[in-house]
Amino acid sequence: MASETSSGVIKQGLVLTCAKCSTKNYLDPYPFWNFSGNTKCAGCDALYAVTFVKGQQVSGPTASSGKADLLPGYAEDKTGAGITGEGKIRPAPQARPDPFTGQQKQITKSLRGKPLSGSRLKKEDLVGSRARFIADLHKT
Amino acid sequence: MADTTFPKHKVLPWPAVPIPTPDEVYAGLTDQAKEYPLSLEKQLRQSENFKKPENLTTVRVLDLSKGMIIGNWCSSMLSELGSDTIKCEPPDGDPLRWQTPFGRKEYMIKDAETGEPIGLHFLHEMRNKQSITLNLEKPEGRELLKKLAVHVDVLIENYPPGQFDAWGIGYRQLKEINPRLVYCWVGQKGQWGPSKDKPGNLDPTAQASCGFVHGTGLPKEFGGRPTRSAMWMADQVGGTSAAIGILAALLYRDKVSGKGQFIEATAAEAIIRILDYNWGWYGFDGSIRPRYGNWDLAINIYAVNPCKDGYFMVGGGHDRLWYRIWRTVGQTRPDLEDEILDDKALRVVTARLPHLRQVKTYTVLADWQKDHSRADAMHQLLAQQVASGGVNYIDEVAEDPHFKYRGHVDEIDDQLYGKVLYGTSPLLEDKAPARLKWIGRPLGYDNEEIYLKLLGLGPAEVAGLKKRGVV
């Protein structure tokens, strides 16, 4: 969040609020801690030149031109809605191709396609402490 | 002694800051509050170690490993717990002995008696062990090993797969000579299998082959690359596993079977065993665990981020701690606390885990951390009972009051090597604690003693063996 210094210049920080569209761009600490170059607002693509030294913003954000050297790690628009997508923010480390859904993933089969109790159950689905559909696999 | 032009800087004696006294540590506590920690101290203080017996005095270990730290680590676990441990090296020594960081000979230490230099890595792991030499390349040397095998309970080796067997001194042969022998092979990836060890494989071979390196370091999206441990860490974990196996085998032998057995402990499989949930996750749906730097895939807040004077860890995955962290931050940066509290999505614990939420969390936290040193940040968070701490440099580890007081780091005044600062055994026990007796050993220092004591070979015979290149 931007804060004012006594000289009246708005001093930003690692959270860069875009002067044009009020999008909050999160310049995450590892890549941006000692960074000098252009970053890009995820909301409106405005380019900003910034310099950070040990996380302290020593210059910028000033309007810039050219291309972005490093994208923010994440961004939220002025309503708080998250902004994602290629060319907007850096991709998230992912364990597999399908995108994060925000829901607890439910599965009933393992990678090998065999039964696995990975989905919510109800009391009537149980035999003792075990899912019935697993217990039934071994019924003789 | 050491090169007199090095070091050029003044070296403070350790500790540079005096170790706190119990009165200082427990100042301000009522007698009742002091009772529990003081009772623990009474049972566990390492100054009392030598008044107490040792767990493994009846066990004799012969460590023939070389070139890797895994065997040395394993035998250290046993030697610190009291076993009579003999390190058996080739006539020109375990190569580790002569290794030194960046080849800097000035980092080595010379012993008071022979003036022989020793590398500090080997020194640190030569604890409580005697040194004999033996040339296994010669048939006469192998015959001597067969004779030694009669007198030992545990044998450790890390030679290329099948080498000892081909020489007639492998498990298959030695168990006929000493059926009670616990024979332990240690290595990187194993004695068998499509990727079994080749001669010369060293850690981080194990670290790279097991998924550890791939998973460590900043994500590629942060400009990072897979990273190895600074230590030969897989060897250390593998050596610990080997010690577990050896102790289990000794217990079984002496209570049940009267027989030894063959143990195989690899550095890679020890790491695979403890690589959290890599394997379960893969089995669910083919997920490949990503590198996640100094953040955690499963807990937020649980991370190290940069701060004013270095790097700083904060932990607080549950609500109670989460809000206290932000309250601490809010004391100087209410705007940052608001940033988090205003976010409805961050109210549920599991909703804090997705990467993008972690980016927000840690960007906001780092914006606070940038204005605070590790000590200052820790002090503020402690007031809110939040666990945190700085990433310590080596000198800070050596001087930490808690570590000095508890003896995590200590200095031995070794008879041969003088004052040596070292990491003590963490195996504190009230009845038979682990302890350090000596820290290094010159090459072959104990040849005469051991060959006489165990094999009845007098000094003249040992001299003859030396002349023939057998020891």
Add this chain to the structure above:
Amino acid sequence: MATPDFETYCQHLFDHKTAFGKPEALKGYRVLSCTQYILGPSCAAYLAELGAEVIKIETPRRGEPMRHTTPFNEPLLYPLSRWVPEAGTGLGFFGANTNEEFVSLDFHRPEARQAMLELAAKSDVMVQNFRPGTFDRWGMGYQHFSKVNPRLIYQWLGGFGGWGPGRVRASYDILGQAMGGAFGITGEAADRGGTPSKHTIWLADYWGGMMAAVAVLAALYYRDTVSGEGCFIEYSQVHGVTRMLEYALPLYGRYGVRRERWGNWDTELCAHGIIQCGKSSYPDSKNPQEAEVGYILVTAHTDEDFKKLCGVIGGKDLATTLAKHDDRVKAENQGTVYDAIEAWAKDKTKEDVATLLDKAGILNQPVWNAKEVSENPHWKLRGAVQWIDDPIYGDLHHQGPAFKMSDTPPRLKWALKPVGTDNERVYGRLLGWTKSKLAKMEEMEVI
């Protein structure tokens, strides 16, 4: 050097599929695991793999906090317990509680403490990692249990120990890594723009549990061959981390030199470092992890091997200027070596590099990810990773034991169970609880 005969011999002797035909090293030993997270639980789990009967004791209904720890929002295993089937156990719980019996018990209740005394009277080992003094306040400390069972080995584990200036600190694995010193020396060097790095495993905790298992086994050995007495063991995981620092401590103590980060290279040997290969091994994969370029460890630190390496990568200059190990291992020279190898590897996958190096007889090890390890024939053959038919959850992929034994091998029986699965069996068999007592305790939520 290795005769096929020896390799076949080993493969047969250590075959994990025949483990169940062999006795267990710790048969007949009973361990109580009153533990949470990873440090305490893993210590007990290593004993369970060796055949000890390990009873995990958790908070009724929802169990211990590690069950509720899983990366991002990955699947859970259901049910969490028969009382809470709509919740599950997360991946964080995997590996730390293998082969155990699971009961629930609320330590805050006097009936629970009575049950614990009775269980302790019949057990060989007690493992707990609650805050120092907590169990003593509850009447379940070493001072209490040793009275009912002088043969009990009582293992406490935690971050900083129960005494000293830092005794009040909470224990977190990466806090131990950070304060203990391993974190600060791992990672790319500062002058190459690097940062300190944590170890991807909860190393201080998982390996700490192994160290504590060493202490427990040594204590059992001494008890059963000499003393007949139990003991109290305290394990601090940050202490363990400091033990791992090796030469950094004597180097600082004697010469005032502080070891710093050295990235993927080795401080003592050159060439022995992990370099980047320019190409991905799976360019068409949709999985971002597979789209990444490859990395490989190159080991050629003897003068002979280094000369060979230079021949392969076209490093004629290096073969002359850095022919001697003492020269190339110098801090100021190592970068030249690895930059040269990386330049050569820039248009290759890690498999290309491995093939070329293998052909020249130069040791190497590609950096494998979780999938490559899981599908690797070497690890599968050896049972380092295994598919198991878990009796409660179904088809699970899981790590095998850390080491192998010919006569009494450790083995994987099951991964974990729901909270309180074995209440009836354990309390009935060990404490003589009747059906009505069990029902009453359950109703009161003591169990």
